[in-house]
Amino acid sequence: MSYQPIHQPPPMDFRSKSMRLNTLRRSVMNHLITALSILATLLVIAPLVAILAYLIYKGASSLNLAFFTHIPAPVGEPGGGMANSIVGSGIILGLSSLMGVPIGIAAGVYLAEFGRGTLLANAVRFTADVLNGVPSIVMGIAIYSLVVMQQKHFSALAGGVALAIMMVPTITRTTEEMLATVPHAIREAALGLGVPKWRTAISVSLRTASPGIITGCMLAFARVAGETAPLLFTAFGNQFWSFKLNEPIAALPLQIFVYAISPYDEWHRLAWAGALVLIVLIMVSVTLVRIVANRGVLKGAS
Amino acid sequence: MGVGIQVENLNAWYGSTHTLQDINLHIPANHATALIGPSGCGKSTFVRCLNRMHETNPIARATGVIKMGDLDIYKDASPVEIRRRVGMVFQRPNPFPTMSIYDNVASGLKLNGFRNRRILDETVERSLKQAALWEEVKDDLKKKSGASLSGGQQQRMCIARALAVDPEVLLMDEPASALDPVSTSKIEDLIFQLKSQYTIVIVTHNMQQAARVAENTGFFLNGKMVEFDSTHKIFTNPSDKRTEDYITGRFG
Amino acid sequence: MQTSNLAPAVFVADPHAVQIRTVEPSPVRAFLNARGSGKLADGSFAAVMMLCACSIFAIVLFIFSILILRSKLSLVAFGWKFFTRQAWDPVSGDFGALPFIYGTLATSFLALLIAVPLALGVAVFLTELCPKPLRGPISFLTELLAAIPSVVYGLWAVFVLVPLMRDVLGPFLYKTLGWTGFFEGTNFGVGMLTAGIILAIMILPIISSLTRDIMTAVPNSQREGVLALGATRWEMIRIGVLRNSRIGIVGAIMLGLGRALGETMAVTMVIGNHPEINKSLFAPGYTLASVIANEFSEATGDLYLSALIEIGLALFLVTIVVNAIARLMVWAVTRGAPARVA
Numbered sequence: 001m002s003y004q005p006i007h008q009p010p011p012m013d014f015r016s017k018s019m020r021l022n023t024l025r026r027s028v029m030n031h032l033i034t035a036l037s038i039l040a041t042l043l044v045i046a047p048l049v050a051i052l053a054y055l056i057y058k059g060a061s062s063l064n065l066a067f068f069t070h071i072p073a074p075v076g077e078p079g080g081g082m083a084n085s086i087v088g089s090g091i092i093l094g095l096s097s098l099m100g101v102p103i104g105i106a107a108g109v110y111l112a113e114f115g116r117g118t119l120l121a122n123a124v125r126f127t128a129d130v131l132n133g134v135p136s137i138v139m140g141i142a143i144y145s146l147v148v149m150q151q152k153h154f155s156a157l158a159g160g161v162a163l164a165i166m167m168v169p170t171i172t173r174t175t176e177e178m179l180a181t182v183p184h185a186i187r188e189a190a191l192g193l194g195v196p197k198w199r200t201a202i203s204v205s206l207r208t209a210s211p212g213i214i215t216g217c218m219l220a221f222a223r224v225a226g227e228t229a230p231l232l233f234t235a236f237g238n239q240f241w242s243f244k245l246n247e248p249i250a251a252l253p254l255q256i257f258v259y260a261i262s263p264y265d266e267w268h269r270l271a272w273a274g275a276l277v278l279i280v281l282i283m284v285s286v287t288l289v290r291i292v293a294n295r296g297v298l299k300g301a302s
Numbered sequence: 303m304g305v306g307i308q309v310e311n312l313n314a315w316y317g318s319t320h321t322l323q324d325i326n327l328h329i330p331a332n333h334a335t336a337l338i339g340p341s342g343c344g345k346s347t348f349v350r351c352l353n354r355m356h357e358t359n360p361i362a363r364a365t366g367v368i369k370m371g372d373l374d375i376y377k378d379a380s381p382v383e384i385r386r387r388v389g390m391v392f393q394r395p396n397p398f399p400t401m402s403i404y405d406n407v408a409s410g411l412k413l414n415g416f417r418n419r420r421i422l423d424e425t426v427e428r429s430l431k432q433a434a435l436w437e438e439v440k441d442d443l444k445k446k447s448g449a450s451l452s453g454g455q456q457q458r459m460c461i462a463r464a465l466a467v468d469p470e471v472l473l474m475d476e477p478a479s480a481l482d483p484v485s486t487s488k489i490e491d492l493i494f495q496l497k498s499q500y501t502i503v504i505v506t507h508n509m510q511q512a513a514r515v516a517e518n519t520g521f522f523l524n525g526k527m528v529e530f531d532s533t534h535k536i537f538t539n540p541s542d543k544r545t546e547d548y549i550t551g552r553f554g
Numbered sequence: 555m556q557t558s559n560l561a562p563a564v565f566v567a568d569p570h571a572v573q574i575r576t577v578e579p580s581p582v583r584a585f586l587n588a589r590g591s592g593k594l595a596d597g598s599f600a601a602v603m604m605l606c607a608c609s610i611f612a613i614v615l616f617i618f619s620i621l622i623l624r625s626k627l628s629l630v631a632f633g634w635k636f637f638t639r640q641a642w643d644p645v646s647g648d649f650g651a652l653p654f655i656y657g658t659l660a661t662s663f664l665a666l667l668i669a670v671p672l673a674l675g676v677a678v679f680l681t682e683l684c685p686k687p688l689r690g691p692i693s694f695l696t697e698l699l700a701a702i703p704s705v706v707y708g709l710w711a712v713f714v715l716v717p718l719m720r721d722v723l724g725p726f727l728y729k730t731l732g733w734t735g736f737f738e739g740t741n742f743g744v745g746m747l748t749a750g751i752i753l754a755i756m757i758l759p760i761i762s763s764l765t766r767d768i769m770t771a772v773p774n775s776q777r778e779g780v781l782a783l784g785a786t787r788w789e790m791i792r793i794g795v796l797r798n799s800r801i802g803i804v805g806a807i808m809l810g811l812g813r814a815l816g817e818t819m820a821v822t823m824v825i826g827n828h829p830e831i832n833k834s835l836f837a838p839g840y841t842l843a844s845v846i847a848n849e850f851s852e853a854t855g856d857l858y859l860s861a862l863i864e865i866g867l868a869l870f871l872v873t874i875v876v877n878a879i880a881r882l883m884v885w886a887v888t889r890g891a892p893a894r895v896a
Contacts, residue, residue, distance in 0.1 A: 023835060026786050026788075026789065027786060029786070029788055030786040030787055030788040030789070033678075033788040033791070034683055034787070034788070036675055037675040037678045037679040037683060038675075038679060038683070039675070040671065040672045040673075040674070040675025040676050040679065041675060041676045041679045041680075041684075041692065042700075043672055044673075044676050044696060044758055044762070045692070045695055045696075047699075047755050047769070048516060048695055048696070048698065048699050050714070051702065051706075051707070052698075054710060054714060055706065055710065056894075059711075060381075102606075103606045103609055103634070106602065106603050107603070107606045107607040107609065107610060109603050110600075110603035110604050110606065110607035111607060114600050114603055114604065115601070115604070115607065117360075120607075120608075121607070122823075123611075124607045124608070124610055124611070126878070126881065127610050127611055127614055128610050129881045130614070130874055130877045130878050130881060131610060131613060131614055132877075132881075133809065133812040133813065133816075133873055133874075133876070133877035134614075134617070134816070134870060134873055134874065134877075135815070135816020135817070135818065135843055135870075135873055136816070136818065136868055137816065137818040137843045137846050137866070138617065138621075138816070138866050138870045138873075139868070140846075141621070141846060141850060141862070141863055141866045142620050142621060142866075144850075145620045145621070145623075145624045145863070146616070146620055149624075157618050160870065161613055163775070165613055168609070168613065169610065169611060173605075175792045183396070185392060185394060185859070186396055186399070187397035188355065188358070188392060188396065189392065189396040189397075189398065189460070189463075190398070190409070190413065191355065191358055191385065192353065192355055192385055192389075192390035192392070192464075193385065193386070193389075193409060193410035193413065193414075193463070193464070193467060194382050194383065194384075194385035194386030194387075194388075194410065194414060194467065194586070195409075195410070195413040195414060196382050196592035196595060197582065197596050197599070198592075198595055198596050198598070198599030198600070199414075199592075200413075201599070201603075203413050203414075204398060207400050208398070208399055208400050210400070222701060223701075226702070226703020226704065226706065227559070227703070227704070227705070228703070228704060228705045228818075229704070229818040229819055229847060232847055232850070232851065233850050233851050236659050236851070251585040253703055253705045253819075253827035256705050256709060257705050257708070257823075258555055258647055258668070260705070260709045260712055260713075260823060260849070261706060261712070261823060262890070271709055272709070275705070275706045275709050278703060278706065279702065279703075279706060282701060282703070283701070286701075288471050375804045379591070380591035380592070380593055382591055382592050382593075382596075383589070383591050384588075386589065387586075387587075411582060411585075411586075414586060414589055415589065416582070416585055418581075421581055421582065425582055466582070466587075467582065467583075468579075468580045468583040469587055472827045508775075
């Protein structure tokens with residue numbers, strides 16, 4: 001069984017000049033790319049740190065009690081605050097959550113519990129993802145055309161509807177993802193006990209996935225809380241107190257925008273303070289809900 | 303108290319796979335009946351047809367007549383009503399992770415809208431005692447999550463959960479296959495205790511287990527029921543060659 | 555005994571076939587037996603859920619139809635030429651969208667030009683090179699960037715980036731790259747370059763976090779296979795990771811593009827808002843989104859309003875198409891794995 005190769009290739013010589021050069025080139029390239037990717041990371045983190053640091057510095061030095069208790073002062077007068085904008089934002093966001101959260105969760109439940117694998121579900125999922133990318137300003141003019149043109153005036157309600165539409169796709173997708181993590185065996189356990197499907201979906205699937213769904217809702221909430229563009233022609237803004245749903249209402253991001261592009265230093269100061277409050281509100285609400293949602297789960301639950 | 307089950311010409315499909323072919327059998331009341339056979343032979347599908355869990359899969363389908371007592375389960379009632387009469391214990395323990403032990407056991411009642419607290423308390427205690435878990439968990443019934451128990455305890459809790467609805471039939475789909483030997487023997491003891499009160503159908507790939515707990519045994523192969531007889535007869539003097547080959551370990 | 559076509563027979567093993575129930579059913583059993591089938595509740599619940607799911611179609615259809623309806627006037631008056639005309643004269647009612655299209659495309663591509671290499675670098679660093687303990691904080695930081703509202707970016711840009719551009723970066727670019735013709739004219743600090751930079755900062759987290767997800771989805775066996783052939787780490791990343799995930803990465807970049815095309819507030823605050831096509835990136839410009847933001851609420855006359863809504867319609871259609879393509883690309887790679895763009 002002696003086997004004679006017809007052609008014996010020469011053994012590789014790693015010490016030859018060309019081989020050494022090749023190895024050198026490859027290792028230089030390797031280090032270069034490593035360095036570049038580290039540099040890129042630093043370059044990305046730098047503006048973030050810069051923005052946050054500057055925001056905290058400017059915002060904190062401009063904040064005072066009046067900011068939270070007063071409405072905007074007329075041009076030229078010092079002082080004033082954004083109390084009405086904070087309340088207004090709260091009203092608009094409350095409205096939008098009231099509309100957007102149930103619809104979003106229900107759509108997610110359909111995708112995960114009823115429509116799994118069907119054409120309709122895939123189409124809904126795709127549309128939700130695409131709708132997620134539609135610019136917020138487009139939502140603004142669409143709602144303007146629907147609500148404001150009908151009512152003939154700007155209103156808090158219109159702002160709420162615009163933000164609700166923006167919340168729906170995000171909530172739908174997170175709900176679906178979170179429900180998909182609930183093991184099928186648990187649903188079977190409930191169905192096997194003779195629990196109707198609707199009850200299983202609510203009391204077993206949704207309840208098991210609730211921490212994730214709540215977090216998802218909060219993220220959607222945080223995203224629309226800072227939205228300005230869809231409010232420009234719906235809620236419109238208001239320099240005074242307003243609690244009526246069918247009247248123009250102030251909102252924190254709108255007020256920041258108006259003050260930022262104004263020529264007055266006093267208003268710039270308030271814009272910074274407003275931006276800090278907005279960011280803190282967003283971050284605090286997100287973290288708070290996360291903590292509360294985690295605490296609600298029984299010990300030892302997986 | 304249990305009821306007998308009469309199965310006539312049962313056929314079942316998953317998509318285009320014909321998983322059960324012309325099954326005819328009578329399962330007697332208040333006895334344990336074991337179903338054995340190699341994996342993929344259709345025994346799990348069979349028990350899932352008995353409480354209409356089979357049809358929760360959108361591609362699955364079944365024809366034939368199954369009578370539970372006088373009730374034709376495919377004609378006279380909805381799946382939900384059938385499943386309320388039939389308890390089921392699954393291969394792997396599947397407690398509700400967000401619920402306490404108490405809520406897990408009471409879930410079949412609570413989720414179906416039963417509100418009487420006194421009866422709930424009684425039922426939970428009775429079921430946990432029947433499942434031989436009461437002594438181990440009675441101190442933190444409402445404090446601990448069902449998922450915090452050990453695997454064997456979880457499975458006994460799942461049995462208690464199935465018993466809490468006071469079913470007429472108890473289906474067990476390889477209830478001990480995911481458990482250690484000690485837990486397995488506890489579950490077997492349990493089946494032995496329970497079979498005087500419930501009609502029990504237990505699927506197992508463990509022949510010794512079938513021999514230990516069941517009066518009657520059915521042997522499934524490739525979607526057909528090859529033989530059904532008293533356990534003693536099946537294991538000592540089977541009438542079909544294939545049954546003999548299986549129980550003597552020639553295949554499977 | 556080998557009769558395979560055995561006729562089905564009824565097996566009766568127990569003689570006490572008929573069991574007569576003698577005991578009264580327990581209260582629990584009585585309750586459960588009396589419970590209805592719940593078919594009605596089940597059916598209506600499923601219907602409501604489906605209705606809510608379909609409302610997402612309804613939203614998209616509604617936006618589309620109302621935008622067409624309200625822009626009819628301008629659609630009829632200008633036709634397709636609307637998108638190739640440069641005029642923007644509200645007084646005489648002459649409208650064309652070309653300057654805004656130019657501004658939008660120029661700022662978006664500028665943003666991609668800056669953001670893509672950086673985002674890829676970050677993703678490569680995070681998935682392949684980063685020491686474990688640093689991974690969490692850095693990805694948290696980059697995702698924090700995504701949580702900052704657009705208007706806050708704008709605010710920061712107006713007061714920090716614009717002076718920086720005017721006094722430092724602008725003159726530097728003029729000196730070094732002025733000969734290209736892209737950095738000419740008076741530099742006010744506001745303009746397309748500033749808008750492009752702020753857009754780049756805003757779309758970075760989207761692209762980098764998606765790319766990271768896609769690269770994580772590449773199975774480790776691919777990496778090990780390439781490493782086993784004696785590749786360096788970079789070659790492993792290039793051959794084993796990037797090549798396997800390139801469709802998904804392109805999808806992620808397109809999602810970033812979709813965001814950049816529609817971004818409104820920050821751009822409006824720094825682009826200068828002047829409807830003019832100019833090669834120099836220092837020059838002020840205007841984008842589709844920012845012209846709507848600026849002029850919509852004070853638009854007088856139906857044709858003016860209708861022209862603005864038509865711009866919105868164009869923006870809607872373009873972003874829908876870009877997003878659809880991008881989603882399909884990302885899905886092709888991650889196979890429906892969660893997309894984490896918030």
